[in-house]
Amino acid sequence: MKWIPVALMGVAAFLGSLLGTLIANPLYARDPSSGMAPFLFNLVAMIVYLVVVIAILAAIPFAFLRLAWVGRRTEFATSMALGATRSELIRRARVEGLRMGVFASIAGIIAGALYVQVGPFAEHGWEPFTSQGLYPLVAVAWLLVMAIVIATTSAIYGIAMSSMTRGTPVEAATAVVADSASERGLGRLREPGRGIRVVLALFAFAWVVMLVDRLTNIGRVDFDNAAETVWLSNTVGVLAFIAAISAPVIGWFVLRLTAEALTGPVARALRYGTRGLGARSFAADGLMQRTGLRTGAVMTMAIVAALSTATLGTYTLGDHLNYTAERLNAPVAVTSYADGFFAEGPNPHPDGLEQTALDPSLLAALSADSRIHVVPFARLRAGDPYEYTELWPDGRIEESTRQDTYLAVDVAASDAVVPDGYRLLGLSDGTFVAAGEGNYSNVAVNMRGHEIVVAGVSEPVHPFWSSSRDSVVSLDWARERFGPAPISGALIYAVDDTVSVRAVVSEYVTPGQAYTYSHNEDYGVVMLSRAPLGASGTVLLAGLIIAVALIVAMSTASQRLRRREYATMAALGATPASLRVAPAIEAAVTASIAIVTGVAVGLTYWLATANPYLMSPGAPIDAGEALWHLGAHLGLFPWTSLAIGALVTVASAALASLVFGASMQQRTPVEELRTAMKEGVS
Amino acid sequence: MAKKTPTAEAATALKARGLTKTYGSGEAAVTAVDHVDLDIPEGVLTAVMGPSGSGKTTLVHLLAGLDRADAGQVWVGEDEITALGDKQLAQVRGRVVGFVFQGFNLLQTMSAKDNILLPLRLNGIPRDDEWLDGLIDMLGIGKELSRKPYEMSGGQQQRVAIARALITRPRIVLADEPTGNLDTHASAEILAHLRQSCRELGQSVVMVTHDPTAASYAGRVLLFVNGRVDGHITDPTPASVLAGLDALAGVQR
Ligand SMILES: Nc1ncnc2c1ncn2[C@@H]1O[C@H](COP(=O)(O)OP(=O)(O)OP(=O)(O)O)[C@@H](O)[C@H]1O
């Protein structure tokens, strides 16, 4: 078991190395554009992310390390009693951690560097950013990864030792006992110190500002009067960041309090009707004792469960949104106008909805064809034309005059393509699906929302980004706000893969009657997950492995610690069967509590952050839409996978305990007491 | 419980035949209990004395069914416990025998009171408050009831362990040095109590001790050397016990 923490740090080093190596390309990759600045930017980003990620991940090896050292507690205490100072023990642990860190980081970095050369990145690379000319500089990234991993591992070992040798030798020795008995493991929150209070106040203030910003959009910067508002926006941004980083802290406390609040009632429910007899009652006894060991394991497992749930939700929803947006990207558009979103041409274009109608008979004919879906729209132009300079990868520079152009889409008709597709992407009255430069549209998007100005009418709109390739507003809403307009175009979709939309459309459109635009269906901007299991599967599997390893380690360690107790109970007449089953029940209940708490917190976090109408500053305040998205997201969540993951974890917890318990029951109480002594549990 | 008057030919509470237990193997093998034949009469306080390492603890563990013998049989009353299955053995441990460990083995996670009541819970025996209060009073642990074992002195823990062994009113009590950590006054009180319950309630107590004064409370003293019973003393006094032990010193290697 003592190798698990090292292996985990190795995995961290592997990931770090992957990042570090990826900021340059695989050696054989092409070298399109390069520069020192993007490299440095990536390096800094990598360090910032890595520090945060490793700090979170370090909790897991720490938990394992404490579990691995439980049996050595008396040994530590005795060496203290025999004259070793605590700082010496801690120093020695740090040195051991240092050695392990060197080992883990070197192994991980080599593996990561190799994987980049042969792994799936070879296809893509991060070509826009870097070059192999910078490859020697990657060594800098590797050294940083190594330093971070070694420092973290050493710190973990030191902190673990320091937490296990607290107090005088006698106290440290009885901590073996206290670990399964103390009240301080969990529970009553201490009066926070001044420093903590200042930090909490800052967190609270940041949250208030973030809420105010959400409600009033005070952090918005306009294109035209940027100078005056930019300081406000920056301040709000910093505070929002503080609020965001305080979220895990709050999450931690919520996890802890919930796990504890659940344990008591569950234990009482378990004991109910047992008259103090039997496995259920023993398990309840075990649960009622607050042990530092279980607290640590429950917290770590809950964190793993929360992270897995949130990531699972994020990936699944992301995949689904990408899929939805992809489906809504029409391969062909038929329009009554020829100039797309460019403002040049024979006539200067007026603001507002396009008044040239698409030939109604053509629209009717297309709509009647069962091989295609037809989604009518009206073009909406807004604001003043502006100069636009485009730099092509081959070095060409292209200048053009453009004007913000939206597609006002018949949303009901688009439901035939993907039911509730646009709504899922966030579309409602007063919002638009944002795409920047799209296939058939083009909008200069202000992240915090802007106004659509048409002939003096100004309507605020809020953008929702997705991989949609057109900026879309609702046709009904646009007509209501900007006046009547005919259908000026139609987006055409294939009913299934066998249909060529272009061919079908060309059967109907006669030259001069309308214009046809088309776009390749595999534009290839969206990188869907390419992992063999899919991204969410990989996340789930990783979470599952960690959770199962944790619960197995925890239940066996806690049974080791309680070996003496069980032996004594056997000596006092407890039946072997009940003693065998009790730890299994206890482990299963513990795992369930951790999972329920973790899933609840992770789900809440995901639902709150994924909902376009909840946290995004500037989005319309619309409880109806917020609820609809909540429901849609809940419906999308892969409950079955989660349930299977949870069941597997709980079952392996119970099974590991049963197997371990069975081996205990082979022996007599006296033999068990001797084993307990041998393992340093007094 | 009905009073029992000891009859001339008292029934046996515990019986052992050919009882043997060897630790380790080969060169390092130690035969801690070596073909012991033993009859412990009902209603008598029996003391087991002998040098350290002579196998007394091993013997009482075997008699209580807490450890497995390599050979031989043990009867508790009419039942041969060496032939019992796990479940019935658990019944014997819980309801028939009360055991005081040399190292107490209190559950560190429970208060003294919960420790005392534990055998009742484990065996589904209803609690008798009068009996409990009597024990607490006799042992003088009223103030310690809510404390955890690690918050108590060795002697206090020992008294809690004794209370735990007596709470079920077992027919047989096996105690491994139950007064080893106690002052003279406290041990006198406990020993008097044990002797009284043997006489008046027909309980049988087997007590390992190193203390001749403690042994003198017994009706009979077994002398145990090198894993074997090496004679006994009936109606002992401190002086006769000392004399017996002196004789043993000669026997020892
Ligand atoms: N688990 C064990 N493994 C090997 N030898 C053991 C083990 N337990 C006890 N022994 C040996 O068996 C012998 C008897 O031990 P036991 O504990 O029964 O003695 P005792 O008479 O109770 O001694 P004391 O008066 O010191 O408590 C001793 O020589 C001891 O070394």
Ligand SMILES: [Mg+2]
């Ligand atoms: Mg002994």
